[in-house]
Structures are given as C-alpha cells and as structure tokens.
Amino acid sequence: MSSTMTGAAAPAAGVEAGPALEIRGLSKTFPIGGLFSRKAVRALHDVDLSLGRGEIVALVGESGSGKSTLARCVARLEKPSAGEILLDGVDVLKRDRFQASREYRSQLQMVFQDPFGSLNPAHRIEHFLRRSLAIHGKAGTAAAAQARLEELMATVGLQPDMLNSYPHELSGGQRQRVAIARALAVEPQVILADEPTSMLDVSVRIGILNLMRKLRDEQGISMLYITHDLASARYLADRTAVMFAGELVEEGESLDLLANPAHPYTQLLVSAVPDPARAGSYDPVRRAELRAAVMSPASCAFDGDPEQPCSAEHPVRHRVGAPENRHWVRCHLYRPAAGSAGHALAEAKVS
Amino acid sequence: MTVSQVSFGTHEAVLEVKDLTVKYVGDTRSTTAVDRVSFSIGTGEIFGLAGESGCGKSTIANSLMRLLKHPARISGGSIRFGGKDVLAMSPEELRRFRWQDVAMVFQSAMNSLNPVLTIGEQITDIYTTHAGYSRKESLRRAGELLELVRINPVRLKSYPHQLSGGMRQRAVIAMAVALKPSLLILDEPTTALDVVVQQEIMAQIKELQHELGFSVLFITHDMSLMVELSHRMAVMYGGRIVETAKAADIHTNPQHPYTQALMGAFPPLTGPRVPLTGLPDGVKFRNIPDLAEVSPGHYVAPFGAELLETGALEGATR
Numbered sequence: 001m002s003s004t005m006t007g008a009a010a011p012a013a014g015v016e017a018g019p020a021l022e023i024r025g026l027s028k029t030f031p032i033g034g035l036f037s038r039k040a041v042r043a044l045h046d047v048d049l050s051l052g053r054g055e056i057v058a059l060v061g062e063s064g065s066g067k068s069t070l071a072r073c074v075a076r077l078e079k080p081s082a083g084e085i086l087l088d089g090v091d092v093l094k095r096d097r098f099q100a101s102r103e104y105r106s107q108l109q110m111v112f113q114d115p116f117g118s119l120n121p122a123h124r125i126e127h128f129l130r131r132s133l134a135i136h137g138k139a140g141t142a143a144a145a146q147a148r149l150e151e152l153m154a155t156v157g158l159q160p161d162m163l164n165s166y167p168h169e170l171s172g173g174q175r176q177r178v179a180i181a182r183a184l185a186v187e188p189q190v191i192l193a194d195e196p197t198s199m200l201d202v203s204v205r206i207g208i209l210n211l212m213r214k215l216r217d218e219q220g221i222s223m224l225y226i227t228h229d230l231a232s233a234r235y236l237a238d239r240t241a242v243m244f245a246g247e248l249v250e251e252g253e254s255l256d257l258l259a260n261p262a263h264p265y266t267q268l269l270v271s272a273v274p275d276p277a278r279a280g281s282y283d284p285v286r287r288a289e290l291r292a293a294v295m296s297p298a299s300c301a302f303d304g305d306p307e308q309p310c311s312a313e314h315p316v317r318h319r320v321g322a323p324e325n326r327h328w329v330r331c332h333l334y335r336p337a338a339g340s341a342g343h344a345l346a347e348a349k350v351s
Numbered sequence: 352m353t354v355s356q357v358s359f360g361t362h363e364a365v366l367e368v369k370d371l372t373v374k375y376v377g378d379t380r381s382t383t384a385v386d387r388v389s390f391s392i393g394t395g396e397i398f399g400l401a402g403e404s405g406c407g408k409s410t411i412a413n414s415l416m417r418l419l420k421h422p423a424r425i426s427g428g429s430i431r432f433g434g435k436d437v438l439a440m441s442p443e444e445l446r447r448f449r450w451q452d453v454a455m456v457f458q459s460a461m462n463s464l465n466p467v468l469t470i471g472e473q474i475t476d477i478y479t480t481h482a483g484y485s486r487k488e489s490l491r492r493a494g495e496l497l498e499l500v501r502i503n504p505v506r507l508k509s510y511p512h513q514l515s516g517g518m519r520q521r522a523v524i525a526m527a528v529a530l531k532p533s534l535l536i537l538d539e540p541t542t543a544l545d546v547v548v549q550q551e552i553m554a555q556i557k558e559l560q561h562e563l564g565f566s567v568l569f570i571t572h573d574m575s576l577m578v579e580l581s582h583r584m585a586v587m588y589g590g591r592i593v594e595t596a597k598a599a600d601i602h603t604n605p606q607h608p609y610t611q612a613l614m615g616a617f618p619p620l621t622g623p624r625v626p627l628t629g630l631p632d633g634v635k636f637r638n639i640p641d642l643a644e645v646s647p648g649h650y651v652a653p654f655g656a657e658l659l660e661t662g663a664l665e666g667a668t669r
Contacts, residue, residue: 210626210627210628269547273546
C-alpha cells in the first residue's frame with residue numbers, strides 16, 4: 001500500500017539501519033464452507049507494520065480483529081495469502097517457502113499466552129533451556145552451557161536452583177519467566193509476545209511487562225506485543241498500532257495515540273477501558289455516534305486531490321499531530337471492508 | 352474486630368456474613384478456602400469483592416447461595432439474609448430463596464443457556480416455575496424483560512447460538528432479575544467479553560440496579576472496573592479479607608501491600624508513564640490478622656515483615 005504520510009518509514013539505507021521486522025501488505029483469507037465452497041473470510045487485509053531495532057510495538061484490538069492471525073503468520077504457523085515479512089531486510093516467505101527455517105527461529109522467538117500449556121510437565125526447567133541451546137547450537141562446553149543456563153535464569157529474575165524444578169512447582173508468573181528465558185536462550189533479535197500476561201494473576205502481570213522492558217533496554221531486543229489491554233500497551237510499548245476487522249486503522253507513539261485517538265474505532269476502544277480516574281465514564285449517545293461513525297460510508301476530504309488521492313479502494317494514511325509522534329490514522333471516513341466491519345461491530349450478528 | 356458493623360450509609364443490611372469459614376475436606380488433608388470472612392451489604396449497595404484466582408471469592412458466592420458441594424464444607428460462621436439464617440434453610444425454603452431473594456450470574460454465564468431451547472422458553476420457565484404465572488402471561492413478561500436489557504422481544508424465538516456473546520450475557524442478566532431479587536451476585540460477569548461490550552453490560556447493570564433497587568455483590572479481579580462500579584469493596588487474599596473500604600478510598604489510598612500491588616497491576620490511561628511494581632514472584636502473606644480500622648470505614652489487616660514470606664519455591668501451588 002502506498003503511504004502518503006511523510007516522515008514515518010525511514011528509507012532503509014543499509015540493512016543495519018532498517019527495521020528489525022517489517023510486514024508489507026500482509027493478507028490472509030480463510031476458506032469457509034464445504035470443499036467446493038468459494039466463500040472466504042478475510043482475517044487480514046493489506047497490513048503494513050514495521051518494528052524498529054530495540055523498539056516495542058503493541059498491536060491492540062478486540063478478539064476477532066485479526067491480531068492473533070497476524071502473530072501466527074509472523075511466527076510462520078500460518079501461511080499468509082499475500083504479502084511480505086522482512087526480517088533484517090530479507091523476505092523470509094521467499095527464503096523459507098514452506099515452513100520457518102532454524103535460522104528464522106533463531107532470529108525470532110515467541111512467547112505464548114498460556115504458560116501452563118507451553119511447558120511440558122514431564123521435564124525439569126533445565127530441560128527447556130538446555131534444549132533451546134542445543135537445537136540452535138549455542139550449548140558449547142558443558143561448563144559454558146551450565147553458566148549460560150544460570151545467567152538466563154538470573155536475567156529473567158529466577159533463582160538458579162529452580163532449574164531443577166518441574167513446571168507444576170512454579171507459579172504462573174514464574175512459568176512465564178521460564179518461557180521468556182527459553183526464548184532468550186537462542187539470542188533472538190525479535191520476540192513476538194502474544195498476550196503474555198492475560199493468563200497470569202493480576203498482581204504479577206506488571207512484573208512480566210517490566211521484565212520485557214528490561215530486556216529491550218539491556219539487550220536491545222525488538223518486541224511485538226500483542227494484547228487487548230490498552231492500558232498495558234500504553235505502559236510498555238513505544239508505539240501502538242490498532243487493528244480492526246483485519247486492518248490497521250491507526251498507529252502512533254503510545255502516549256499520543258491514547259491521548260488523541262483519531263479513528264472512531266480507537267476512540268471507542270479507549271472510551272471503553274475502565275478508568276477510575278475518569279469522570280462521566282459512559283455516555284450511550286456518544287457510544288452510538290462512534291459506532292455509527294465506524295460504520296458510516298462517506299467521502300474523504302482528500303477525494304479529488306491529486307496530491308493526496310483518497311478513496312474507498314485506496315485509503316490514505318493521514319498524519320495526526322506533530323510528525324515526531326509518528327501518529328497516523330487510516331482515513332477515518334473509510335469503512336474497513338463494510339462486510340467484516342459490520343461483522344465485528346454489529347451486536348445483532350452471531351459472535 | 353470484625354467488619355460487619357461497616358455498612359454503607361445508614362440503611363439496613365440486606366446480607367450479613369459473619370466469620371464465614373469454608374473448608375475443602377480431603378481424605379488426608381483439608382484446605383481452608385475461606386477463613387473467618389465477615390462483611391455486610393446494604394440495601395441498594397454495590398459491594399465489590401476483589402482478588403485473584405484461588406483466593407476464595409467464588410467460594411463465598413457459592414456459599415451464599417448454598418451451592419457448595421462435597422468436598423467443600425461450611426465449617427463456621429453465619430450468613431443472614433434479611434434476618435433469615437441462610438445456613439439453616441430447609442430445601443424447600445432454599446428453593447424459594449434462590450432466584451427470588453438472591454440471583455446469581457456466573458462466570459461466562461452466556462454459555463450456561465440451554466442450546467436446544469429458545470430464549471423465550473428459558474425465560475418463561477422461570478415465571479411458570481417460580482411465580483406460577485400462566486404461559487401466556489409468562490411470555491408477555493419475558494418480552495418486557497428483554498426490553499429492559501434492550502433486546503428486541505422478537506429474540507424470544509431465537510436460540511442462544513443466534514445471539515452474540517454480549518446479547519446472551521444481557522439475556523442471562525435479565526433472567527437473573529426476572530423475579531426482582533433483593534440481591535444479585537455477579538461472579539466475573541464480563542471476563543469473557545471484549546472491552547467495549549463489557550462497558551455496555553456494566554452500564555446496563557448499573558441502570559437496572561437504579562431502576563429495580565437491588566443490592567449487588569460484584570466479584571472480579573479487574574480493580575479498575577470494580578472501583579468504577581462499586582460503592583464499597585473488599586480485597587481478598589488467601590481466603591481472608593485484607594482490606595475493606597469505600598471504593599474511592601481504596602483507589603486513592605490503598606493501604607495493604609497486596610491491595611497496592613493489585614491497583615498497580617492496572618496502569619493508568621492518562622498522565623506520564625510511571626514505573627509500576629507488582630507483587631514479586633513468590634512473595635506470600637501468612638497468618639493474616641483480623642482487620643483494624645485505620646480511618647472511618649477503612650479497615651486494613653495489619654501487615655509487617657514478619658508476616659511476609661519470600662520463599663521462592665516453598666508453598667507455590669500454581
């Protein structure tokens with residue numbers, strides 16, 4: 001997609017200067033119905049997202065918005081229908097056509113939502129970390145491996161003697177730390193975290209977010225943080241991108257985006273987050289207006305402007321506020337694919 | 352010192368729980384899930400019970416309705432509802448008590464609707480069984496009930512799978528208030544729902560409460576949501592209440608370190624980014640003492656270094 005926004009995507013001078021991960025025009029459709037059915041549901045449509053080096057980007061949206069599909073595509077658990085995924089400037093979908101290569105896995109690691117399901121209960125913690133090292137050829141001598149294991153445990157804030165524990169002996173927060181240590185073992189450049197805190201007890205969630213920030217600060221790891229929780233996105237991420245009905249509708253510096261949401265859908269999301277500090281929390285009239293705005297077809301102010309052509313087929317990213325906020329909104333008069341938008345919002349439909 | 356004297360405002364308490372203790376009894380050992388918990392809920396009051404999974408908040412809800420099954424056993428304390436002793440009720444009294452006096456919306460209640468009956472059949476069932484209305488009268492009232500939660504009465508003919516998650520949840524809430532109970536128990540009513548729908552459901556509950564005047568026991572782990580909705584709240588930890596006060600007081604001035612950790616787990620949406628700290632992994636509070644009043648209406652369990660346990664592995668249950 002052509003972006004008319006200036007000052008956002010810095011031109012890649014060399015590989016080192018470019019973003020760590022870049023997603024271009026990623027689309028995914030799932031066939032529905034029987035064997036001969038031609039129906040398809042559009043889970044992702046033309047998603048562009050870049051993740052700078054040492055940057056934390058949050059991807060927020062409601063369930064069904066397509067954020068997990070995006071995560072699954074980037075993790076190569078799902079084959080995208082179209083688009084490119086560039087890691088270090090190399091299109092990995094072309095390089096490893098059918099499944100992720102070991103090289104890809106050593107550059108990009110995942111942390112999943114459920115630390116109760118992602119650790120095999122039959123093995124000690126040591127096993128998970130040692131296996132990561134061995135598979136990616138980072139084990140070295142026995143002594144070096146042992147030192148590395150203890151270093152990893154210390155990095156994620158766990159006692160080294162916990163290496164001999166089984167997962168059931170650990171709390172949810174501790175298990176998630178083990179999952180993060182396992183990802184770190186291969187020294188990845190990018191960590192993809194899909195709702196890493198939503199299964200944890202609330203009092204330890206912030207500790208995991210703080211750990212993720214620490215890893216970024218100390219080791220320069222880039223992170224894509226996928227969540228439905230806007231408050232935690234604001235807390236952790238440098239930039240936040242909002243996904244709605246399979247498309248990115250707005251993106252910007254987290255603080256700026258949440259303070260000045262431009263897209264009605266973002267406004268809807270922000271206004272719905274419980275916030276004790278906010279007065280006059282719920283206004284049904286305003287809510288109905290926002291819903292209507294998200295759904296309404298209209299023409300854009302830039303229609304007919306040859307400099308900034310904007311239309312339903314080729315919506316433009318308009319800049320919001322100062323350029324340094326890197327805040328844009330997908331033309332908010334444009335409906336993101338009427339069908340899927342209606343499906344995502346309309347109460348009357350089956351969820 | 353118990354907190355049962357602490358009632359919101361001057362009105363009479365609908366529900367009074369005193370020193371409630373619930374144990375899960377096993378062959379070799381038993382666990383105390385709820386330990387000497389006392390609280391009261393006034394007429395028209397929304398009382399929040401906050402805490403994490405496993406702290407005993409759902410066990411309290413189930414004991415109020417006398418729904419506990421073996422191996423859970425109420426081993427001490429009393430529950431009084433409008434002057435009646437709930438723990439001494441006969442099966443027939445209980446049958447009337449449930450739904451007519453106290454109704455409950457369970458966690459992911461939207462999945463508790465019967466998939467092979469229409470919404471209308473399920474609502475009219477309440478009226479024919481509990482109120483003895485005729486089928487025609489019941490159907491008319493069922494339509495009114497759906498209108499109350501802003502669902503078009505034509506939906507009476509719909510099956511649960513034809514409604515969205517939010518609509519199903521609203522239908523369940525409508526069913527809970529069908530017989531105009533004086534207390535509604537909401538156990539994590541919006542956990543499975545998206546944030547936009549969640550806010551609409553909560554607004555709906557507030558509106559219904561305003562209209563029908565029932566009291567609410569609201570159970571959740573989402574502190575922001577709870578502070579926004581409740582008048583007064585209690586924070587539970589390991590089967591005990593560690594702090595209880597007006598919701599606004601807990602929001603602005605949480606005293607117990609656990610309450611502070613819970614509040615800190617929900618970053619604010621405005622203002623500068625400030626580093627927050629949660630409860631460190633493995634930290635546990637042991638032998639939580641009875642509550643003491645720190646300011647009018649604000650009760651906190653005393654805490655100190657000697658009651659903290661930082662053993663990383665020992666005692667970790669999950």
